[in-house]
Amino acid sequence: MTNPGALPTSEVLGEAIGDEAVAHVIEGRSTWQLAWARFRKDRIAMVSAGVIVLVVLVAIFAPVFASLTGHGVNEQFRQTGLNAYGLPEPPSGRFLLGSDDLGRDILVRIAYGARISLFVGVVATLLTVAIGAVLGLMAGYFGGIVDSVIARLVDLVLSLPFLLFAISLVSVTQPGLTIVIVVIGVFGWAAVARIVRGQVLSIREKEYIEAARSLGASAWRIMFVDILPNVLTQLIVYTTLLIPITIVLEATLSYLGLGIPPPTADWGQMIAESQNLYQQAWWFLVFPSAALLITTLAFNLLGDGIRDALDPGLARL
């Protein structure tokens, strides 16, 4: 419509609501069906969903890349992958995206690196959301001392410089997948808890909660069966927007040498290794960076799309 302020005239309405359309309009549709209908119309969100499916497929079929090129993920090709000066080879028929400082195939390593990024992105985010949701529900529902304690904990965690504490934790343990996920979960839950708590505070005053209580439902039943489904849409939106943040965190930890230890292929770590060589071997820096950026961008666009679809009241910021 050219003028959004003007009311639709009867002609326009008559055109839009034909007989078929009327039948369509009165058909009952659930929240999720409506959301899916809105989502499908969002071209940017659909494209980013496609990109994410692609990245997931690359991660699942990473071994296929290895067998097609004949280059194992940690295999070093000192003859073919390094030139006479011991420097990486540029992209060519043999190494589609070039080779790295040890003569390994960058394409194959990016494919394997997608596994770590996606795995940590999803698992650490779910852990973060789970801890945050449970503590947020408890703080909002029980109130009183429970609320005060959890609120103080939230304040504390939010005011800590996350990366420095990650450094401290890793410096007394061994770096690895588990510690990365634990660190992200331990420091990430506070923001989720704060959002859930705010929601629960208003929901718990509703009549249906009173009704549940008068029927003798236990506190835990009310929290998880009656309240949780009502904060679910917001949790889903938050989860999708948290995944790219988590992926960046994992890559950052690995870049700093606090994440996934070598020789496991990991994007952040590959970028760190390329840092001293980008003047001679741009492909070593550019391709892993592009993989990381495309993935986080796709997740952010998808998150925006899901938010618009589930919560059309919120304007796209």
Place this chain on the structure above:
Amino acid sequence: MVRFLIRRIILGVLVMIMVTMLVFGIFFVGDNAETVAYRLAGKNAQLKTVNLIIKRLHLHDPIYVQYWDFLKRLVWHHDLGYSYYGNEPVSTILKQTVPVTLSLAIGAAIIWLVIGVLSGVLSAVRRGSILDRVITTLALFFYSMPTFVLGLMLLFLVSYQLQVRGIRIFPGQGYVGLTQSPLGWLESLTLPWLTLALVSAATYSRLTRGSLLEVLGEDYIRTARAKGLRERRVIFRHGLRSALTPVASQFGIDVGVLVGGAIVTETVFGLPGLGLTAVRAISNGDLPVIIGIVIVASAAVVVANIVMDMVYAFLDPRVRLH
């Protein structure tokens, strides 16, 4: 206002006590004195060193006595111990590194607020225009960009490409002190500032745009326009002042993010600040340095949070009440 300040300071002290407990828990609590001593001195430490550490830090005492001693050393003597690697007091190392991180963080924070708020205002005022599209797209792009990727890209696309063409500004690595050479300082920090600023500016652009759009729909904005004020005055005086409250509160939260970003940026550009020193200390197993940096940086974040809360309370008087 004074009561609010006092309450915030008490809360800040509480947070600092919890920080010291956390740090103490991470580094000084273990199965027995020997494990802790080996953790502090490194796996390959000699028995003599280990015994010396146990004696010096009284590692055989009960935990709460040790914690009390740890606090006493920290608060009364400002003693953060010695670096095992460089054999230098940690406080000396901090004195050398803090100015670098401060230069980086403060400069970047200014750039990020200016770019973020201005681009947010522009895109809200010209809502739906091409300019708005460009700004929101760029904002999302930089928002998705990991700090270290942006830093390396700037190094590769700006510093290196200029260097190849014979223009030697923006050195890729290293830091020049402000007192040494103001111009060199500016040059060595321009790219790090941009790196640290652009990623966060994107968030602020999105935030300012959303919040200003909401405010511009309010009745009092219509009133201001109706009484014939110029558009610029309506937006900056009437609109932006209340639109900035969520931005100020977000900035309070982001001081910790600033510290984290500074660590990464220093590593990318080889700036000898707190972050690079902490990262190097890990590979050397130099725990006293890490402990000192964590405590000092946390204290800085706590103080900055209090300052930001005061600014916030000034912008939005409702905050003072609860």
